[in-house]
Amino acid sequence: MLKIKNLVMLFSSTLKTYGYSVSQLVELLQEIRDHYNEVLMQRWVHVFRDIFDEDNYHPMQVPTAVEYQRVVDSFPYRDSNLEAASFPKRFPFSSMVPRVYQQIQNYIQACLQFSQDLNLADQEIDDTLRRYTNLLLTRTLSGCLSTLIRKPSLSLLQLIQISINTNYLEESNSWLEEYIAQLTGASRELSHIARLQGRAVFRDVRDDAEQQIYEALKRKMDEFMExxxxxxxxxxxxxxxxxxxxxxxxxxxxxxxxxxxxxxxxxxxxxxxxxxxxxxxxxxxxxxxxxxxxxxxxxxxxxxxxxxxxxxxxxxxxxxxxxxxxxxxxxxxxxxxxxxxxxxxxxxxxxxxxxxxxxxxxxxxxxxxxxxxxxxxxxxxxxxxxxxxxxxxxxxxxxxxxxxxxxxxxxx
Incomplete structure (x- = not known):
């Protein structure tokens, strides 16, 4: 679809040089951009599902400084007590947290690829990236997380870890805001117009996970009471x-x-x-x-x-x-x-x-x-x-x- 975009852009530029109106081509590009985003979101459903399937839902433990640095480079979590601790160091979250954060960044980059060379203002690109990122958070990621916490194979301790994970994913919302602003160079004063909705999404998922924890706890207790x-x-x-x-x-x-x-x-x-x-x-x-x-x-x-x-x-x-x-x-x-x-x-x-x-x-x-x-x-x-x-x-x-x-x- 990026190739189609480039061909349409080339055709549009050619028509403009001859004095023809290209407004319909601009509308076509917007439709292609929306469709491109839908395709990306479908792809990221599988990306998130793979991350969730591969996680063991135990706190990440790193035995060396190299591995520790690799984690904090992929997810900007800082804790003075953890930094001072000896190896092996143990993070409070499981591997899904830095991997999900990294994949949201990758998605933003993929969206940005389409918006480049469209002669859009920085603020317009910024608003577009935020709108599409919100769609990813509220539809794709939220849906995948809701499906995850209802998996019958999850143990009580795994549900607890997922709930803990959502706390750190919620904190990452401000980092994603900063990431988009750095990519687009848009004015910080105007970027509040389309705030990311990650905090609300992760709070809702956490509330749901907490209910699942209570139900799982009762089911486990029933096994003893039987x-x-x-x-x-x-x-x-x-x-x-x-x-x-x-x-x-x-x-x-x-x-x-x-x-x-x-x-x-x-x-x-x-x-x-x-x-x-x-x-x-x-x-x-x-x-x-x-x-x-x-x-x-x-x-x-x-x-x-x-x-x-x-x-x-x-x-x-x-x-x-x-x-x-x-x-x-x-x-x-x-x-x-x-x-x-x-x-x-x-x-x-x-x-x-x-x-x-x-x-x-x-x-x-x-x-x-x-x-x-x-x-x-x-x-x-x-x-x-x-x-x-x-x-x-x-x-x-x-x-x-x-x-x-x-x-x-x-x-x-």
Whole structure:
């Protein structure tokens, strides 16, 4: 297409020397230029996809000064701590960052090739390059990144690295602005007319990547939670938290260490998401229709697991939370278990509906559901009917259930 442009330019110059109007040829050149840009963008789709496919999404590590210089020459990242560090040096971003930046520059150069020799003013060339670069950023690169972060093969740690990468790509926007200005020699005062939209593009992609991180974290947690195999008729608790839960917490602790290079709010949201997800699943297990009977021993084992979760939340796995924020994720479970294990029904009914109630978050329906499971478990105990204490407990349970149903009906 560059050859076609040159032929049209030659033909236009010839016609002008003979006094003919060349306005239609100028319009044709503009159409060819727009088409040329479309062709370039289609080519760069494959360029970006190849970069993403070849990246391992781990921070770049360089063993020598030569390799370090090669990276900073291709991507103008400067960090005094990294410069002072000994080799091997590790950059915070993966290889896609300098490669994407370099390819955006190559694209700008390719666009400039067409605009040369068109007798355009520097400012017009500058505006044209910015407009086409914005198209590359908002359509081509944005689309490729959106496709990338939805690849099911990406691990949680790789998604985290991609999110980190977008921070550095966002910073490169000003460098690309400077690069275009240097190529065109346009006035810096006028170059604000068509600002590059890279910052907005990378922010949007990062927001999307963060949502994918939260979803991937929950999927990974589900794999651990699927290993939960409670003996709901357990006579006595084991005396320690369940092994699947200990493995899950160990995974979360190591995962949150990888969040150190992310924005603080991302790490906090991920941690809060994790705590809430554990609490939701434990509550679902306890209330599940598939579980017909629950013994006091099983309930005490669940309580041990919740205690372990609360200790994890209290350890501040991610800094910056206000006191009690993470612990509040388990508050529904904690109040329900405390009520059932302490058998503190007089306080529950006396303070029901009051803001000062110790069991404010325990709904009558949830209490009924678990009590009925406890009652079913008691029926399986052959000699329980022979003990007076068990008979008294059974009568109390029936009384409590009746009162809970009355509360439920009155609030309906």
């Amino acid at each position: 290993l939960a195999n409670y003996d709901w008729l357990l006579n006595e608790p084991s005396g320690h938290a369940s092994s699947y839960l200990m493995d899950l917490i160990a995974f979360l602790q190591s995962t949150f260490q990888a969040f150190t290079n992310l924005k603080e709010h991302v790490a906090q949201n991920a941690c809060l998401t994790a705590c809430r997800h554990i609490a939701e699943i434990l509550m679902e297990l306890l209330l599940s229709d598939d579980v017909k009977s629950v013994s006091m021993g099983a309930l005490q084992q669940v309580n041990l697991d919740v205690i372990q979760c609360e200790q994890f939340a209290a350890s501040e796995p991610v800094p910056g939370f206000e006191d009690g924020t993470l612990l509040s994720s388990f508050l529904d479970l904690r109040q329900l278990l405390d009520l059932l294990l302490s058998w503190d029904w007089s306080a529950y009914f006396h303070d029901y509906g009051q803001e000062t109630s110790k069991y404010l978050r325990v709904s009558p329906q949830r209490a009924i559901t678990v009590l009925e499971k406890l009652r079913e478990a008691d029926k399986r105990t052959v000699f329980s009917v022979l003990k007076k204490s068990e008979r008294d407990k059974k009568k109390l349970m029936e009384t409590v259930l009746r009162q809970l149903r009355q509360l439920l009906q009155s609030s309906a």
